[in-house]
Amino acid sequence: MGKDTLCAAIAEKYRVMNVSSVDPIKEIARGFGWNGEKDMRSRRFLAELKEAFINYCDLPTKYLCGKAEEFLRGEDEVMFVHIREPKEIAAFREAIRPAECKTLLVRRDSLHAGEKYGNSADDDVENFEYDLTFNNDLPLEESKREFKKLITGIIEGRGN
Numbered sequence: 001m002g003k004d005t006l007c008a009a010i011a012e013k014y015r016v017m018n019v020s021s022v023d024p025i026k027e028i029a030r031g032f033g034w035n036g037e038k039d040m041r042s043r044r045f046l047a048e049l050k051e052a053f054i055n056y057c058d059l060p061t062k063y064l065c066g067k068a069e070e071f072l073r074g075e076d077e078v079m080f081v082h083i084r085e086p087k088e089i090a091a092f093r094e095a096i097r098p099a100e101c102k103t104l105l106v107r108r109d110s111l112h113a114g115e116k117y118g119n120s121a122d123d124d125v126e127n128f129e130y131d132l133t134f135n136n137d138l139p140l141e142e143s144k145r146e147f148k149k150l151i152t153g154i155i156e157g158r159g160n
Helices: 003-010 023-030 040-057 059-073 086-095 140-155
Strands: 016-020 078-082 104-107 132-135
Touching: 003 016, 003 078, 003 140, 016 059, 023 040, 023 059, 040 059, 059 078, 059 086, 132 140
Parallel strands: 016 078, 104 132
Antiparallel strands: none
16 A cells, blocks of 8 residues: 555545645656656656756746645645655755644555665655654555544644
């Protein structure tokens, strides 16, 4: 079970906006022949394309800031923002209301333990001091239940 499944579990109770910093990059990549593969070559391609757009115009952070403004004007109650690169997490957090933002690493130790992908988006994800970490190694229903407790606690002021 991945991050989107966990976010969908929260959407059972709250109105959720779920976005990723790589969303605009994927749209651009589709225009140049990438068709959704998640193999090593494609992961590296997307990471390198994203890095080029970060260096050129910081497209991912601008995109996410626009989504955050949309969230604040809308009726959603929870916004999940998926960012893998530590410097991009810091840039986004600084660009919005940092006090209202919690960083969360969702990890699954049983999956890809110690594996290197050859791109910073995957290989550097743990090189950030997250506010919270959720270990997603439990069976599906138990994992969803524990994630709901974590997020509900944060929303209701019982969490970190």
